[in-house]
Amino acid sequence: MNTRQKPATNFLRNLQIWWFAFLGKRIRSGDKKAAVIDSYGAPGRGKSGLISVITVSIILLLWWLSTQQEWVPPLFLPSPYIVWQKFLLISCAPTYWQEFQNFLGLTSSTPTECIGFNDATLWQHTIASLKRVFTAFVIAVIFGVPIGISMGMSRIPRGVFDPPIEFYRPIPPLAYLPLTIIWFGIGDLAKVILIFLACFAPLALNARAGVRSVSIEQIHAAYSMGASPTQVIWHVVLKGALPEILTGMRVAIAFGWTTLVAAEMVAAKAGIGVMVLNAARYLATDIVFLGIIVIGLIAYSFDLVMRWVERTFVPWKGKAA
């Protein structure tokens, strides 16, 4: 064992081991390595982590260089430094830091006043948006996954839900945004419903595909061991559909973030989306950049978490069919 591992990594590793112990499995250190030997010609073999790091570095470098050399006017492309300055300004991080030090009794200075942007700090904007997206996402999971499973299991729900889902799914949220406002007002309800709709379809359709991916042999074997239809659903179909359901969650949350700016277009007090829209109105490109980066980082970290969840909780994914 590597003793210099970071505590966080150790914690995740422990969580994984507990889960495997819970499943009655045992991770032996060699197992994971043995499974990743790729054969000649396998599409996409090899690791890509380092390449991604290089790509990101080059993009940042080009960004910095093009503003440094003034290839592009700052109005179109603000420099990384300006965006960082804006971040400090509207996140109020220095003020919070001062308050924190006062709280600890290290200093006793009066914190500098900080109002953020649009009467809210970056933190408040982010929380407002996170609340909307995750409320909508959780409700969509609660409804979408069972509906998708029932669509996979039985022809009646499939017949009922298939036309409406397939009909509204390709329509851009901006097209039905006016309707949600007319129907549900300009409060948070309309915004959550808009994001909910964006999350719902991929969740339901992936859950349905997950049910379909359960092999008929697994179901037949369960029946031949005396299982009842209810037991087959609980012990075979639901667990077999889990990998696809998790994929659906990854897709859905990405759709949710995609819809966020549209949802916050009308009458939102705080939110990353409305922050970006208002900043654009004043040509504050630096804040637009900041908003985009924040949304991107949150969405990407959530995706990384979901990938880890997949690797840990459905380790058999991709091992067959």
Add this chain to the structure above:
Amino acid sequence: MMSRTTKGDKKASQVVLNLEKVGVVFPGNLGSGDVTALKNVNLAMRDREFIVALGASGCGKTTLLNVMAGFIKPTAGRIRIKGKEVDGPSKDRGVVFEDVWGPGKDRGVVFQKHALLPWLNVLQNTAFGLKLQGVGERERLKISRDNLDLVGLKDFEQHPVFQLSGGMQQRVGLARALTSNPDILLMDEPLGALDAFTRETMQELILNVWHKTHKAVFFITHSVEEALFMATRLIVMSPRPGRITHEYELTFWKDFLDRGDARKIKSRADFIKMRETVLSIIHGEEEPEL
């Protein structure tokens, strides 16, 4: 090794499964006519019998097994287990499928067949049926461990099934089917995905397990050698429409259980002669236009 006795085989054997004039017709769709998968199949399976079904692809072997298991309702004829009409699957008939959860070694080749549950380990997979039947934990783990011991997987009970080799996965499938203590074991090409060496080992293991557990077995294979070696009764099937064309009572299995040494039996003159006879039957009846 214990000396194996084949005494008691002469005991009056009882018919456990009876197929009478069974036919299966799948309705065709859009222009293609109905497909007769099975026509007029009669088969009486006796206690402790090891019936092997052999035939080219499309001869209805798997359909026949599905009818026995209760997954397919025959469109003609009747099927009874110990005199009782079959109505759907039940734990008196255990099924073993071809299981191929590869540890990534066959990437790119997509196998659809897998019957083990990858979220359960070897022991949990084996105990799965008993758990569903509401058998208490202590008892079901004991029965499962006994069966894992029987197939030689005692030391692997905590392993995830998708990391096992093909042969081991088949052993889990076998142990799992035995754990519900069925009267009949239905085995749908369980060794089809294995390499030749593992396959021979597994043939011997299955014969030994069969001999110890006294189950009636219905076993499907593509391999003539496997069929001759394992069967107490061999049925040769023929396609379009799927039907039984030849039946043989065989005793090669008995020689193996008495004396061991499978290779020697398989290279004996009478074995080879039988093999060529069966092969010529199968080849002779293949229709040239397909």
